[in-house]
Amino acid sequence: xxxxxxxxxxxxxxxxxxxxxxxxxxxxxxxxxxxxxxxxxxxxxxxxxxxxxxxxxxxxxxxxxxxxxxxxxxxxxxxxxxxxxxxxxxxxxxxxxxxxxxxxxxxxxxxxxxxxxxxx
Amino acid sequence: xxxxxxxxxxxxxxxxxxxxxxxxxxxxxxxxxxxxxxxxxxxxxxxxxxxxxxxxxxxxxxxxxxxxxxxxxxxxxxxxxxxxxxxxxxxxxxxxxxxxxxxxxxxxxxxxxxxxxxxx
Numbered sequence: 001x002x003x004x005x006x007x008x009x010x011x012x013x014x015x016x017x018x019x020x021x022x023x024x025x026x027x028x029x030x031x032x033x034x035x036x037x038x039x040x041x042x043x044x045x046x047x048x049x050x051x052x053x054x055x056x057x058x059x060x061x062x063x064x065x066x067x068x069x070x071x072x073x074x075x076x077x078x079x080x081x082x083x084x085x086x087x088x089x090x091x092x093x094x095x096x097x098x099x100x101x102x103x104x105x106x107x108x109x110x111x112x113x114x115x116x117x118x119x120x
Numbered sequence: 121x122x123x124x125x126x127x128x129x130x131x132x133x134x135x136x137x138x139x140x141x142x143x144x145x146x147x148x149x150x151x152x153x154x155x156x157x158x159x160x161x162x163x164x165x166x167x168x169x170x171x172x173x174x175x176x177x178x179x180x181x182x183x184x185x186x187x188x189x190x191x192x193x194x195x196x197x198x199x200x201x202x203x204x205x206x207x208x209x210x211x212x213x214x215x216x217x218x219x220x221x222x223x224x225x226x227x228x229x230x231x232x233x234x235x236x237x238x239x240x
Binding site for chain 2: 075
């Protein structure tokens with residue numbers, strides 16, 4: 001059984017990934033129905049890339065996968081919260097989280113890998 | 121000084137509110153530039169309602185305000201993270217967080233107020 005999800009006109013809704021252990025908010029991306037189903041079936045976070053117009057598995061190329069611990073739905077059914085075990089760092093820039101900057105520009109995240117070692 | 125923000129075609133981007141103390145993810149809503157500016161200027165979380173087509177202050181009618189502790193920006197500048205001190209409960213249904221249900225429907229959040237006492 002599943003909660004009804006309120007996908008938007010493009011068949012998408014935002015999903016927030018949170019580290020299940022530390023509580024750190026890691027990233028926000030979009031999912032379609034297939035991405036949600038694949039995340040549940042495989043136990044690894046999948047998203048939908050709006051720019052590439054395709055389903056993607058987080059860490060598929062970098063190895064920085066997110067093992068799904070739980071998926072929560074908000075009150076309106078139009079946003080998801082993936083609770084995950086993050087392998088490596090969540091951000092393609094090498095930081096632990098995509099939210100590593102204050103709005104005034106100050107860096108507050110931690111660099112956990114060198115992107116040049118991970119992405120060709 | 122501010123990081124450049126990548127608002128979408130409607131002038132909006134998603135903002136996630138996280139409890140600065142507990143780390144709980146409380147809600148996801150949308151902001152336009154004015155909502156971000158008002159949040160920074162007043163120290164209280166403001167959002168933009170897509171359904172009502174207007175700026176709103178969280179807790180403006182319920183009293184369940186969110187005092188802004190910090191605002192973080194993601195790597196692409198197209199999502200925000202509000203770190204807040206939540207007054208009362210974040211969800212209009214009376215739960216501590218809007219993310220109080222598992223995707224299979226099980227309730228995991230905590231009821232912290234009776235909506236009938238708060239909303240007329």
